[in-house]
Amino acid sequence: MDLIEQLSQGLADRVAAATAFTVGIHGAQRPRSGILYRPDVVVASEQVLADDAPLIVRRGPVTVPARLAGRDPGTNVAVLKLETPLDGALPVAATMSPRPGSLALVLGSDAEGGPTGRLAMVHAVGPAWHSMAGGRIDALIRLDTRLNADEGGPVLSLSGGLIGMSTSGPRRRTVVIPTATIDRVIGPLLAEGRIPRGWLGIGLQPVMIPDGFRQSTGHQNGLMVVSLVRGAPAETAGMLPGDIVLEIAGVAVGHPRALAAAMGPERIGQTVPVKLLRAGTLQTVSVTIAIRPAA
Numbered sequence: 575m576d577l578i579e580q581l582s583q584g585l586a587d588r589v590a591a592a593t594a595f596t597v598g599i600h601g602a603q604r605p606r607s608g609i610l611y612r613p614d615v616v617v618a619s620e621q622v623l624a625d626d627a628p629l630i631v632r633r634g635p636v637t638v639p640a641r642l643a644g645r646d647p648g649t650n651v652a653v654l655k656l657e658t659p660l661d662g663a664l665p666v667a668a669t670m671s672p673r674p675g676s677l678a679l680v681l682g683s684d685a686e687g688g689p690t691g692r693l694a695m696v697h698a699v700g701p702a703w704h705s706m707a708g709g710r711i712d713a714l715i716r717l718d719t720r721l722n723a724d725e726g727g728p729v730l731s732l733s734g735g736l737i738g739m740s741t742s743g744p745r746r747r748t749v750v751i752p753t754a755t756i757d758r759v760i761g762p763l764l765a766e767g768r769i770p771r772g773w774l775g776i777g778l779q780p781v782m783i784p785d786g787f788r789q790s791t792g793h794q795n796g797l798m799v800v801s802l803v804r805g806a807p808a809e810t811a812g813m814l815p816g817d818i819v820l821e822i823a824g825v826a827v828g829h830p831r832a833l834a835a836a837m838g839p840e841r842i843g844q845t846v847p848v849k850l851l852r853a854g855t856l857q858t859v860s861v862t863i864a865i866r867p868a869a
Contacts, residue, residue: 588679588734589691594662596727598632598683599623599640599654607682607690607727609739613659615764617756619726619741620645620652631656632687644763648709648771648834649755650741653763665728667753668735672696672715677732680717680740680748682724694719694729694748708771708834712758715750716743772837773866775806780829781818783851791851793820795828811861814852821849837863 595610599618608618608631616631623629629640631654643655672678674696682690700714717729721742729737729750736753743749762769778797788794796818802809819827823846827833845862 585679585691585693585732588730588732589681589689591663591734592665592679592681592728592730593634593689595665596633596681596683596689597660598685598687598723599629599726600632601627601629605683605685605723607724608654609665609726609728609736610660610662611653611756611760612664613661614656615643615760616640616654616656617726617739617760618652618654619739620647620650621741622725623652629654631660632683633660634687636660636687644767646709646759646763646769648705648707648769649711649759650705650709650751651739651756651759651763653760655764665730665736665753666734668731668733668737670731670735671713672699672731672737674698678717678737678750679730679732680719680721680724680727681730682722682727682740684723690724690727692719692724704831704835706831706834708837709769710755710835710838711749712752712754715752717748717750719748720746721748768868770839770842771866772839772841772863773806774808774837774861774863775803776808776813777801778819778830778833783818783820787851787854791820791856793826793828796820796851797827797830797833807861807864811848811859813848813850813859813861816852818851819848820851822846837866 606622608616611617631638631640639657640654645652676696680692694717697718698716738750738752777800781798799817822836841863
């Protein structure tokens, strides 16, 4: 057997071994895939699950009813609780971090519950980052492939270790939600159904700081207040429509992603200074960050 055939057989063996924890999810917007993370818990891509659709988890010919136990748009992780546990091997986290150019297996489930697999290359890696919805993702891992029904399925190293869960990111780029992120949010999602995050109760629009104020403010960009929720922290603190928010707790927030990063769970209940530009004058108000209301 030549080396190419050995590699081919090895990859097929990895896919076959992973069928124990690679499942299909039916009742989502479209059939999608998931990871059997615990015998009675499936992890899936949050963005493809409807709020009230009955869900069926399928592994090969076996189907099990499931309910949506929790979801977090910030990290794009959803957890499903199975009516009946499934036996078999569970995924084991990869021991080495992927590098650009390394290969990964993107696994999923077809409409009949059978396995699907594709070979991808790691296109880029990077440090922890925040999504537009405010979730902290423990590492950037981007792949050079596009997803279909395999979105939400496991991404494995060639040695079989779980790198994380596949999902479609901005501009349909495929990113991996690392196992470290899943491990961090799965407990709160099962217990509370969501990940609490900070909230000011304002609508914001990115703006450029006028040329005449850039030197005095030390900023080129800010977020203009365009709406306020009655009784929310921002209104209570005296913020007004037209204010341009420059900093929160000393951190520049010239982009909505920066604001989302400043509204992590650890901020809830904290009173923080908010630096803003109001009618050409720098001002600072103190705002006590509240829990974002449930959707």
